[in-house]
Amino acid sequence: MNVIKGFATTFKHVLEESVTLQYPEQVRPFQQRYKGRHHLRRYDNGLEKCIGCSLCAASCPADAIWVEAAENSDEERYSPGERYAKTYEINMLRCIFCGYCEDACPTQAIELGHEHQLSFTDRRDVIFTKEMLIDPVPAGGQDTPQQVAPGAFNRSIPDMENPK
Amino acid sequence: MVKIYIDDREYDVPAGMNLVDAAKWHADNDIPVFCYHPKMEPVGMCRMCLVQQGAIEKDRATGEVVLDEHGQPKVRWMPKLQTACTQRVTDGMVIRTNTAEVDQARQNVIEFLLTSHPLDCPICDKGGECPLQNLTMEHGPGMSRMQFQDKQHLDKHVPLGDLIYLDEERCIQCARCVRFQDELVGDDVLAFHERGRRLQIITNSNPGFDTYFSGNTTDICPVGALTTADFRFGARPWELTEVPSIDPFDAAGSNISLSIRLDRDFGGKAMIKRVMPRQNESVNEIWISDKARFGHHFTRSENRAQSPMIRNANGQLMQTTWEEALKSVASILKAAGKDVAAIAGSQMSNEDLWALREVMSAVGSTRLGAWPITHAGADLVAQVGVGVGSNLGDLGKGDAVLIIASDLEEEVPIWRLRLKLAKERGVFLAVANARHTRMEDFATACLRYDYGMAAHFLSNLRAENPDLAQQLAQANNLIILTGAEGLSLDGSRALMQAAANFLIETGHVGKPNNGLLSTFPGPNGMGQYYMGFTPENTQDIMINPPKVLIVAQADLYHDDPSASQWVHEVETVINLTLFADETLSHEAHTILPIQSFAERDGTFTNGERRVQRFYTAQGPIADALPAWQVLSRLGEKLGRGKAKLSAATVMADIAKNVPAFAGVTYKEISNVKRQFPDVGGRDLYYGGTAYQNRGGLGVQLKTTAESGEAINTAPVELVNAPRSQAGQMLIVPTTVLYNRERTFLPSALMHPRVMMPYAEINSADAAKLGIKSGDVVEIVADTMRVRVKAHVNGGAPEGSIVLPRHLTTEAVPMTMTLGRVSKVD
Numbered sequence: 011m012n013v014i015k016g017f018a019t020t021f022k023h024v025l026e027e028s029v030t031l032q033y034p035e036q037v038r039p040f041q042q043r044y045k046g047r048h049h050l051r052r053y054d055n056g057l058e059k060c061i062g063c064s065l066c067a068a069s070c071p072a073d074a075i076w077v078e079a080a081e082n083s084d085e086e087r088y089s090p091g092e093r094y095a096k097t098y099e100i101n102m103l104r105c106i107f108c109g110y111c112e113d114a115c116p117t118q119a120i121e122l123g124h125e126h127q128l129s130f131t132d133r134r135d136v137i138f139t140k141e142m143l144i145d146p147v148p149a150g151g152q153d154t155p156q157q158v159a160p161g162a163f164n165r166s167i168p169d170m171e172n173p174k
Numbered sequence: 175m176v177k178i179y180i181d182d183r184e185y186d187v188p189a190g191m192n193l194v195d196a197a198k199w200h201a202d203n204d205i206p207v208f209c210y211h212p213k214m215e216p217v218g219m220c221r222m223c224l225v226q227q228g229a230i231e232k233d234r235a236t237g238e239v240v241l242d243e244h245g246q247p248k249v250r251w252m253p254k255l256q257t258a259c260t261q262r263v264t265d266g267m268v269i270r271t272n273t274a275e276v277d278q279a280r281q282n283v284i285e286f287l288l289t290s291h292p293l294d295c296p297i298c299d300k301g302g303e304c305p306l307q308n309l310t311m312e313h314g315p316g317m318s319r320m321q322f323q324d325k326q327h328l329d330k331h332v333p334l335g336d337l338i339y340l341d342e343e344r345c346i347q348c349a350r351c352v353r354f355q356d357e358l359v360g361d362d363v364l365a366f367h368e369r370g371r372r373l374q375i376i377t378n379s380n381p382g383f384d385t386y387f388s389g390n391t392t393d394i395c396p397v398g399a400l401t402t403a404d405f406r407f408g409a410r411p412w413e414l415t416e417v418p419s420i421d422p423f424d425a426a427g428s429n430i431s432l433s434i435r436l437d438r439d440f441g442g443k444a445m446i447k448r449v450m451p452r453q454n455e456s457v458n459e460i461w462i463s464d465k466a467r468f469g470h471h472f473t474r475s476e477n478r479a480q481s482p483m484i485r486n487a488n489g490q491l492m493q494t495t496w497e498e499a500l501k502s503v504a505s506i507l508k509a510a511g512k513d514v515a516a517i518a519g520s521q522m523s524n525e526d527l528w529a530l531r532e533v534m535s536a537v538g539s540t541r542l543g544a545w546p547i548t549h550a551g552a553d554l555v556a557q558v559g560v561g562v563g564s565n566l567g568d569l570g571k572g573d574a575v576l577i578i579a580s581d582l583e584e585e586v587p588i589w590r591l592r593l594k595l596a597k598e599r600g601v602f603l604a605v606a607n608a609r610h611t612r613m614e615d616f617a618t619a620c621l622r623y624d625y626g627m628a629a630h631f632l633s634n635l636r637a638e639n640p641d642l643a644q645q646l647a648q649a650n651n652l653i654i655l656t657g658a659e660g661l662s663l664d665g666s667r668a669l670m671q672a673a674a675n676f677l678i679e680t681g682h683v684g685k686p687n688n689g690l691l692s693t694f695p696g697p698n699g700m701g702q703y704y705m706g707f708t709p710e711n712t713q714d715i716m717i718n719p720p721k722v723l724i725v726a727q728a729d730l731y732h733d734d735p736s737a738s739q740w741v742h743e744v745e746t747v748i749n750l751t752l753f754a755d756e757t758l759s760h761e762a763h764t765i766l767p768i769q770s771f772a773e774r775d776g777t778f779t780n781g782e783r784r785v786q787r788f789y790t791a792q793g794p795i796a797d798a799l800p801a802w803q804v805l806s807r808l809g810e811k812l813g814r815g816k817a818k819l820s821a822a823t824v825m826a827d828i829a830k831n832v833p834a835f836a837g838v839t840y841k842e843i844s845n846v847k848r849q850f851p852d853v854g855g856r857d858l859y860y861g862g863t864a865y866q867n868r869g870g871l872g873v874q875l876k877t878t879a880e881s882g883e884a885i886n887t888a889p890v891e892l893v894n895a896p897r898s899q900a901g902q903m904l905i906v907p908t909t910v911l912y913n914r915e916r917t918f919l920p921s922a923l924m925h926p927r928v929m930m931p932y933a934e935i936n937s938a939d940a941a942k943l944g945i946k947s948g949d950v951v952e953i954v955a956d957t958m959r960v961r962v963k964a965h966v967n968g969g970a971p972e973g974s975i976v977l978p979r980h981l982t983t984e985a986v987p988m989t990m991t992l993g994r995v996s997k998v999d
Binding site for chain 2: 068091093116164
């Protein structure tokens with residue numbers, strides 16, 4: 011009897027729809043909140059949002075981020091305001107994808123995206139540089155460094171809103 | 175001592191002490207301040223230090239303390255809150271700092287300051303060590319009621335000078351920078367402009383912010399309004415590691431702190447991001463000169479020597495290993511017999527010098543020369559120098575200081591700052607020189623003598639200036655501070671002897687704040703003497719060049735126009751150097767790259783004979799090694815026992831062998847104690863971002879006068895100034911702070927402040943020679959020929975040309991000489 015009971019269960023499941031996905035041909039849809047590899051964002055005009063303040067590095071519990079800042083000029087402008095990130099690196103081996111950097115960022119320059127295929131064969135490949143992290147220049151925007159009119163971009167932090 | 179009550183606890187504090195200082199020092203109660211600074215007079219501008227103040231009520235008739243119904247002393251409170259910074263403690267003062275009213279007042283002040291503060295803390299260099307940020311977190315309202323559109327948007331990038339930038343939005347108008355320049359430095363180059371909310375800081379000098387102390391304003395600025403061009407966006411303060419070090423440029427030996435951080439562009443090694451002052455109240459208080467602050471770039475110069483080089487048979491310098499290089503040098507030294515000499519620069523540490531001396535004794539030579547050969551008489555400083563425990567900050571009414579033959583502001587700016595303040599405390603400050611120097615602006619008495627006659631002037635002081643002599647002789651404490659301007663080496667010795675004699679005769683030796691000081695070039699002039707290196711030996715080496723010469727950190731060709739002549743006579747030159755591009759490298763047989771002060775540890779002995787320690791900060795440059803290590807390994811090859819493994823063990827050797835250093839250990843040099851004012855703690859608002867001293871206060875070596883030996887005067891061997899023949903003039907080399915020395919030139923941000931080569935010519939001479947200001951003149955003397963711009967003014971006495979050293983690429987004589995001047999068409 012027990013044998014028949016057992017086979018009944020088996021046959022029942024055979025007829026059910028499979029939950030296994032044929033990854034990588036098939037990919038499960040991501041939740042919006044999924045925390046994958048980081049992106050450095052740009053404004054619509056192509057300027058980088060990152061101002062090199064290093065707060066992401068300070069908040070990082072895994073000490074995965076390395077930032078070195080430098081000063082903008084109107085002839086060679088990377089970001090609005092005075093300061094930009096000359097060097098921006100994330101060591102993906104150290105990163106625990108907690109998203110604290112995202113929270114700390116005063117300009118919403120760093121965001122964790124959905125990319126999760128981060129395998130590698132050389133440890134040196136795991137250090138993502140600024141060039142690898144930054145978004146492509148949006149349509150209508152200009153690549154950095156830009157030459158801009160003097161005094162056009164003198165605010166590093168986007169204007170704050172009045173208390174409601 | 176008086177009794178005061180802070181937050182209902184009783185404290186004994188000295189009467190008349192500033193309340194903020196007293197609360198911090200005696201009660202460990204941090205009263206928040208923005209405008210008050212313990213080194214400056216209070217102004218009560220920011221209102222942050224409001225406290226509830228009262229006094230214990232006393233019966234007017236009987237003087238008895240009035241008691242309330244509980245039997246407690248009755249306190250009569252002031253009707254409103256008082257600014258603590260403008261109060262001096264009195265007996266029975268009662269202070270409350272923790273009431274709701276005080277909290278509310280602090281919150282209001284913070285809110286008011288933030289009405290127009292930009293809050294761009296993420297990109298602000300001060301963010302993370304900002305008094306406004308910290309006090310907002312501690313006392314601020316926590317919520318903003320501000321309309322952000324109402325914030326003023328002002329210029330965020332105003333260069334006040336080449337070194338300091340002003341962010342007009344961030345300024346909270348505390349006037350600390352203005353007061354620092356005015357009250358403490360005496361260079362009144364900053365001022366307030368406009369009124370009310372438009373109030374801004376401006377500079378009223380040309381070039382802007384023209385002072386040697388501008389960097390200190392960024393330390394005491396309680397917001398990020400003033401930032402340095404050097405550190406701008408260099409790192410966030412919390413990422414920096416502070417390494418204690420010593421200013422490598424002058425005899426004051428200012429205590430500094432090197433802020434280091436790893437850097438991609440420096441090969442991922444630790445790199446100096448900025449130089450900050452470190453508190454040592456006996457040496458530099460909490461101030462440093464701009465040269466100390468911005469002059470660190472030479473340590474990373476692209477011309478730094480990378481690896482040992484030996485000249486091969488074809489006369490080409492070839493890279494080699496340390497082992498090979500040292501083997502070769504050892505065999506050269508052995509082959510030379512005793513015909514070996516050494517010249518050591520004054521940036522060599524005590525350990526380096528000792529190791530060099532060991533090498534020299536291994537080959538049996540005692541020809542140890544000090545470089546440069548400008549200042550003689552270090553032995554007299556060792557005998558009758560200022561006593562142990564001396565502090566220029568302790569001088570006051572009834573004391574006297576004589577500055578002679580020195581342009582102190584250019585030679586040792588920190589001493590100039592501290593003596594200016596001493597004069598304001600009532601010190602009789604006499605300045606004697608052959609020309610006007612900046613120090614005269616702050617002097618009580620200014621005296622003139624002819625160039626070359628400084629020693630005559632001082633020897634005959636009693637006869638010719640009896641009033642002055644009396645003033646000095648009768649002073650409670652007397653310091654004579656000598657330079658070597660307008661003197662030959664012998665003249666410098668005569669001056670030192672004359673000064674020593676005066677001090678001995680008037681009994682001003684062997685006590686703190688009494689004795690002789692000299693502006694030795696470089697940070698370790700006294701160390702050179704204690705290790706046996708003297709300028710007289712160097713003179714002898716120049717006259718009788720040896721077969722083998724070891725040159726250690728001495729830029730012979732850049733300092734001495736006659737170098738090409740006498741160095742040629744040396745068969746083999748072994749050059750221990752920081753820089754590969756020295757002219758000497760063309761002649762050297764072996765180049766041994768050594769490390770600068772930033773890359774290793776060691777000690778310097780400053781002009782007050784204080785042995786102070788610097789620590790390893792920056793990452794090493796290629797194969798360079800500390801000089802003591804190189805020389806100690808060389809010593810091993812020459813049979814002087816095992817090479818030393820650390821600078822501390824070399825110091826142990828020094829302590830064993832040099833009597834003055836007996837008992838000196840790294841441990842003792844590194845001792846610290848609490849200093850007033852208590853700056854550099856968590857409360858950055860009190861003293862600015864100057865650092866607490868954690869690296870050691872140093873050990874002052876005893877003078878012979880203090881160790882109980884009898885000190886006798888010695889006859890002064892007066893040297894007459896060279897007589898000029900027809901058409902000749904006295905060429906007087908002087909020191910300027912910002913110059914083109916190899917250790918300063920790599921600091922590119924200082925370039926706009928370095929003068930173009932010039933010479934000062936007296937207007938009478940200029941008229942005779944047909945020279946106008948701005949003309950190019952050629953000056954020829956001995957082996958020197960330089961072309962410089964003429965400055966015609968009253969600065970140079972008639973018959974003499976004041977020619978600053980190290981402004982031209984060609985060498986200028988180290989000491990006074992005769993020469994001819996002609997106009998170049």
